[in-house]
Amino acid sequence: xxxVVMHAPGDVRVEERPDPRIELPTDAIIRLTAACVCGSDLxxxxxxxxxxxxxxxxxxxxGVVEEVGGEVRTVRPGQFVVGSFWASDNTCEIxxxxxxSGCVHRTLMGTIGTQAxxxxxxxxxxTLVATPEMPPADLIPGYLAASDVLGTGWFGAVAAEAGPGRxxxxxxxxxxxxxxxxxxxxxxxxxxxxxxxHAPRQQLAREFGATDIVTERGDEGIARIKDLTGGLGxxxxxxxxxxxxxxxxxxxxxxxxxxxxxxxxxxDVALPGMDVFNALVHLHGGPAPVRRFLPDLMRLIGExxxxxxxxxxxxxxxxxxxxxxxxxxxRRAIKTLLRP
Amino acid sequence: xxxVVMHAPGDVRVEERPDPRIELPTDAIIRLTAACVCGSDLxxxxxxxxxxxxxxxxxxxxGVVEEVGGEVRTVRPGQFVVGSFWASDNTCEIxxxxxxSGCVHRTLMGTIGTQAxxxxxxxxxxTLVATPEMPPADLIPGYLAASDVLGTGWFGAVAAEAGPGRxxxxxxxxxxxxxxxxxxxxxxxxxxxxxxxHAPRQQLAREFGATDIVTERGDEGIARIKDLTGGLGxxxxxxxxxxxxxxxxxxxxxxxxxxxxxxxxxxDVALPGMDVFNALVHLHGGPAPVRRFLPDLMRLIGExxxxxxxxxxxxxxxxxxxxxxxxxxxRRAIKTLLRP
Numbered sequence: 001x002x003x004v005v006m007h008a009p010g011d012v013r014v015e016e017r018p019d020p021r022i023e024l025p026t027d028a029i030i031r032l033t034a035a036c037v038c039g040s041d042l043x044x045x046x047x048x049x050x051x052x053x054x055x056x057x058x059x060x061x062x063g064v065v066e067e068v069g070g071e072v073r074t075v076r077p078g079q080f081v082v083g084s085f086w087a088s089d090n091t092c093e094i095x096x097x098x099x100x101s102g103c104v105h106r107t108l109m110g111t112i113g114t115q116a117x118x119x120x121x122x123x124x125x126x127t128l129v130a131t132p133e134m135p136p137a138d139l140i141p142g143y144l145a146a147s148d149v150l151g152t153g154w155f156g157a158v159a160a161e162a163g164p165g166r167x168x169x170x171x172x173x174x175x176x177x178x179x180x181x182x183x184x185x186x187x188x189x190x191x192x193x194x195x196x197x198h199a200p201r202q203q204l205a206r207e208f209g210a211t212d213i214v215t216e217r218g219d220e221g222i223a224r225i226k227d228l229t230g231g232l233g234x235x236x237x238x239x240x241x242x243x244x245x246x247x248x249x250x251x252x253x254x255x256x257x258x259x260x261x262x263x264x265x266x267x268d269v270a271l272p273g274m275d276v277f278n279a280l281v282h283l284h285g286g287p288a289p290v291r292r293f294l295p296d297l298m299r300l301i302g303e304x305x306x307x308x309x310x311x312x313x314x315x316x317x318x319x320x321x322x323x324x325x326x327x328x329x330x331r332r333a334i335k336t337l338l339r340p
Numbered sequence: 341x342x343x344v345v346m347h348a349p350g351d352v353r354v355e356e357r358p359d360p361r362i363e364l365p366t367d368a369i370i371r372l373t374a375a376c377v378c379g380s381d382l383x384x385x386x387x388x389x390x391x392x393x394x395x396x397x398x399x400x401x402x403g404v405v406e407e408v409g410g411e412v413r414t415v416r417p418g419q420f421v422v423g424s425f426w427a428s429d430n431t432c433e434i435x436x437x438x439x440x441s442g443c444v445h446r447t448l449m450g451t452i453g454t455q456a457x458x459x460x461x462x463x464x465x466x467t468l469v470a471t472p473e474m475p476p477a478d479l480i481p482g483y484l485a486a487s488d489v490l491g492t493g494w495f496g497a498v499a500a501e502a503g504p505g506r507x508x509x510x511x512x513x514x515x516x517x518x519x520x521x522x523x524x525x526x527x528x529x530x531x532x533x534x535x536x537x538h539a540p541r542q543q544l545a546r547e548f549g550a551t552d553i554v555t556e557r558g559d560e561g562i563a564r565i566k567d568l569t570g571g572l573g574x575x576x577x578x579x580x581x582x583x584x585x586x587x588x589x590x591x592x593x594x595x596x597x598x599x600x601x602x603x604x605x606x607x608d609v610a611l612p613g614m615d616v617f618n619a620l621v622h623l624h625g626g627p628a629p630v631r632r633f634l635p636d637l638m639r640l641i642g643e644x645x646x647x648x649x650x651x652x653x654x655x656x657x658x659x660x661x662x663x664x665x666x667x668x669x670x671r672r673a674i675k676t677l678l679r680p
Contacts, residue, residue, distance in 0.1 A: 093570075093572060094572065094595065094596050094597060097597050098597065099596050099597030099620060101596075101620065102595075102596025102597055102620045104571070104572070230433075231444070232433060232434065232444070242613070242617075244613075247613065255434065255442075256434050256439050256441075256442025256626075257434060257437045257438065257439030257442055257629075262617070265617065266613030266614050266616070266617045267613070267614075268613070269612070269613025269614070270610040270611065270612055270613065271610065271611040271613065271616065272609070272610055273582070273584075273587065273606030273607070273608070273609025273610065273611065274606050274607075274609070276606070276611065276623075276625075276626075277582075277602070277605065277606045277625065277626045277627070278626060278627070279626065280439060280441065280442045280625075280626035280627060281624075281626075282622065282623070282624040283616075283622070283623040283624070284621075284622040284623070285616075285617065285620075286596075286616075286617045286618060286619065286620035286621075287617070287618070287620060289597075
């Protein structure tokens with residue numbers, strides 16, 4: 001089969017890879033309907049995260065089940081399925097508490113590589129959620145978003161305790177940040193402040209429910225958030241970047257007693273203890289337990305209550321994956337969808 | 341009046357200071373019944389925290405109201421009162437959300453210095469809570485503990501979401517850590533693991549409700565906590581030290597999805613972003629909003645349901661404050677009570 005392999009920073013190729021096969025009786029094989037490029041794929045692409053040799057890429061996926069192992073009970077061949085970027089058993093104590101991304105048997109899909117024609121999904125019963133029927137083509141991007149960026153933005157908003165009566169600020173205008181805006185809106189937030197200086201992203205943030213846009217960053221951005229919140233800071237802040245500046249901007253934009261949900265994968269971040277102590281905020285984040293939210297999110301997408309697929313502004317055949325990476329790297333695209 | 345002044349690291353003197361007087365109509369003047377030395381007073385005593393010239397010391401206090409300003413409504417001369425180490429209005433939006441230590445009008449009592457005969461209490465209506473009647477002498481240490489160490493340990497346990505069915509680990513066996521054990525017990529925790537290598541403190545931890553003692557620290561301590569929790573880590577961890585090692589020990593002793601309440605004042609701590617991200621825990625802490633808990637804690641003390649005063653194992657007249665500091669610095673005493 002064909003699949004994306006990264007050989008070095010900036011060097012992404014679509015090449016022949018071995019067809020996946022059932023390795024464990026809990027596995028399923030899916031034929032990918034669509035996959036995509038994640039903001040986190042750009043870290044190795046930019047040479048910031050080290051590559052250990054040539055790596056199959058991709059961890060987001062929607063597809064049709066081709067084959068299941070002997071112990072798989074909840075999905076069957078022919079079904080359209082969505083799964084999280086962490087495979088999880090969904091039965092252990094950590095999963096039952098809603099932290100499937102911390103499952104004791106978790107497997108990172110990134111090591112498998114879903115930017116491909118087929119993929120093996122470990123722990124299929126725990127990982128995959130099937131739609132009631134084959135979805136129409138225009139909903140494919142939405143379901144694909146649920147696999148990671150929507151679930152991650154949603155977790156960020158939940159971790160920040162976005163809800164009725166709350167003012168929510170979102171740091172980061174990538175796909176995750178934009179979908180955190182959508183999540184905050186769905187969760188009932190009263191006011192949603194998107195921090196963005198890019199007009200097309202500001203526009204999408206407004207479509208998703210942002211009531212205010214703040215273009216300033218760093219201390220000036222914090223001051224603007226304080227201005228908009230009676231000097232107190234936001235109740236809830238979602239951090240969706242992962243740098244030192246964005247983490248401190250998020251922590252210092254929250255009011256004392258407020259909540260920061262951080263979902264940007266951190267790089268070269270060190271949180272000064274005294275600043276975190278004095279901020280007196282709640283901090284929660286990490287790899288999103290997307291599986292917790294997946295059934296609800298898929299229902300909202302299927303009912304057309306939400307349209308998270310709007311974050312895909314570039315739609316390419318798999319063979320043009322390299323163009324898709326480049327467009328995101330140069331910030332010409334928010335997020336690239338790839339069709340095998 | 342006489343009061344404690346720190347002139348330099350290790351140099352603590354009791355000397356004549358001006359009598360406090362009502363400065364604002366919201367002030368009260370109290371005559372101290374008892375005060376004490378806090379673990380945080382040891383940071384400047386040891387030269388780790390810089391002193392800006394001679395400093396009046398002390399921020400914990402119980403006493404009898406001598407005089408109130410013209411706008412004070414809820415306390416009156418003759419009443420026995422307890423207050424938090426942060427004076428707060430208890431009416432602003434942050435206070436109403438339960439974060440009185442983040443009050444928009446907060447004043448740190450440490451700048452006033454309660455290791456003295458008298459003290460001015462700003463924002464008396466918001467800060468002080470009176471007992472129904474003059475308490476018996478044997479309850480004075482308990483009420484004094486409520487002013488900071490009990491309220492702080494309690495906040496740590498609440499921030500760590502200690503409760504029924506939960507396993508709670510406490511990092512730190514100072515007065516705050518020991519009282520976090522007491523709090524976890526009162527909050528209904530199923531299992532309470534005190535991390536301590538000092539026999540008298542282990543003994544007090546057991547009296548306060550610890551079910552297990554772990555003497556190992558660092559990675560070995562984390563491994564022991566994992567052993568005791570089916571490999572998962574504790575649901576709730578209270579951090580009551582404030583060093584890099586203790587913070588990381590706390591974060592890594594919690595299970596994924598678990599809660600860390602940190603109340604040790606951090607010194608030279610930098611939390612690595614990737615470790616915090618991958619831990620997938622909730623972090624909450626900072627200066628404890630003691631005032632939130634004070635009415636309940638005072639009731640529990642008055643009813644003799646809890647006896648937090650046990651943490652005072654050295655009871656000295658104010659004039660011997662220097663001996664009290666020395667005993668705590670040398671870890672001969674857990675906590676020193678001072679009687680003016």
